[in-house]
Amino acid sequence: MRHIRNFSIIAHIDHGKSTLADRLIHRCGGLADREMDAQVLDSMDLERERGITIKAQTASLLYTAKDGQVYQFNLIDTPGHVDFSYEVSRSLQACEGALLVVDASQGVEAQTVANCYTAIEQNLEVIPVLNKVDLPAADPERVRAEIEDVIGVDASEATLCSAKTGLGIDDILETVVRRVPPPVGDPAAPLKALIIDSWFDSYVGVVILVRVIDGCIKAKDRMRLMANGAEYPVDQVGVFTPKSLVRETLSAGEVGFVISGIKVISDAKVGDTVTLATRPADKPLPGFKEIKSQVFAGLYPVESNEYEQLRESLEKLQLNDAALRFEPEVSQALGFGFRCGFLGLLHMDIVQERLEREFDIDLITTAPTVVYEVLMKDGSVMKVENPAKLPDPSKMDEIREPIIRATIYLPQEYVGVVITLCTQKRGSQVDMRYHGRQVQLVYDIPMNEVVMDFFDRLKSVSRGYASLDYELHCYQAADLVKLDMLVNGEKVDALSVIVHRANAHYRGRELAAKLRGIIPRQMFDVAVQAAIGSTIVSRENIKALRKNVLAKCYGGDISRKRKLLEKQKAGKRRMKQVGAVEIPQEAFLAVLRTD
Ligand code: GTP
16 A cells, blocks of 8 residues: 555646646556557547546556656546536545646636645645646746745645656656655455446446545455445456456555446445445445535427437436436426536536437527525525526515625736626625736626626636636525516517516517527517516517428429428427427527627
8 A cells, every 4th residue: 555646636727637647647658659549538529529527537557666666556537627626526535645737838727726725625735736838938937936826835846847748747756656645544444435436338337436445345245335225246346547457356545446236327326435245334434515506407308209318318427427417397388308407507518418419319408597595475495496487576575696706817917807797797896816917806796697608708808818716605685587588479488587687678678689580480470579577578570481491492403392301300400399489499598698
């Protein structure tokens, strides 16, 4: 155990975490050159395309240090995006140290700070690394001072490195040996292993990734999951190098996978403790804190007969993604579907894409919404995660909305525009600090506004330089109303939104105008109306279609006719028939783009 080092790399997005991980793997001979698929740790196709790390993964590496000894490095990859900070914290629970990677041409950003604090809270040894020093714009001295000033971590010995050229990699490996403490734990004690991650593999079934704290686990053992007492025979244990490598045992201090006969995918809960049935531990390890979804949206299959398939796919995804929540929901407009809870917008995007790509289901997604608290006249408090379910105003005393505390880092020159944006979004300033060139702004902003388009706007007004981190701060009463949309006289429940009263008329007009542009013309005139209660606040007309699409084809050109019909069919895939009118997917998200 003296030769084991468990560590993670934490960084702000794009500061080079995955590139550095690849370098470390490469240097330790984990993969041959031809296998060095760019960024091996980001295993899912989707991640490769988006270039962000979603699931924490791990690699076990052997490193021969300058002292001549061979060390086992367990590198645990962590995601950098604000939506996934819970995955950072659970990966860190399996480590004794963390490399804090900061882009030397950029400096300290919001997630550098947030992730670093998570590591410090968990008593990890934090090792600062200044990456991208090969760039002409790199200014390691300034960034070193920023790390000390903003985060308060000693950066005087920070390694200068370039994950791109390989500079400083050996230094980093030696520093890990020297500064990251070896794990403590008793290999002879009853087994206690923490489930860091679990996922469904189509060949071997459920795979769990564990950090063994005490004891050991091997094939043919009978393991027990402490949360529900379920028992399974262990088929295989091993490590990822990052290719999977079967081993005889995994013992205290190690990180690796366990394959067993787990059939019920919900059994392998991330954060649960694995022990042995023959000699169980007396109590489980402290688990991870329950993750709360902050953004909700309805997911409906375009083809209603794909409902069951959607349910199964969500169940499989959930195993792989502990933060995903879902429950059945019925919409008058969209039929049977699920109300799903996500950590944030990026998380929602990813789930949606994985459903479509990996499970081949076409979806209609409704606009994301936050969770409101409603104080009823009878004194009870209810949570509303679907605007269509907001009780009748006569029964409500007040509506409270979630407020987030946002920490924004940005270069001085953008302070003015960012403050204007925060004010527009009903934010109130809590703090503002200068750290040299960087400014730290702290704002309390209604989450509802953030879900809309805050992040995109922030990036655009600051030309990409501002970075954001946030956490739920409190619930606050606000003057909110439900805005309903009527298409052809019928209320479309999936289009309802909750907005601030002061903006309601404006938003109603804007939304009606947008829908007019999105909903295709039908054979008859269609009215699009926005209403608050029974008051219509806006109305637009979609003129009837005069000719049908084939009219132009003079009956003769059959191939052209077929093409047109096919085009029409493809266009239909993302439409939902609501009453007599077909509404395309974009309509349900129209509310998100405010101008
Ligand atoms: P997420 O996975 O999205 O959190 O990003 P990351 O922190 O893993 O960053 P990634 O490794 O994907 O690197 C981001 C970009 O920076 C890529 O285009 C890399 O090629 C580039 N990059 C990484 N390290 C270096 C470096 O040392 N020098 C230079 N010039 N570019 C680098």
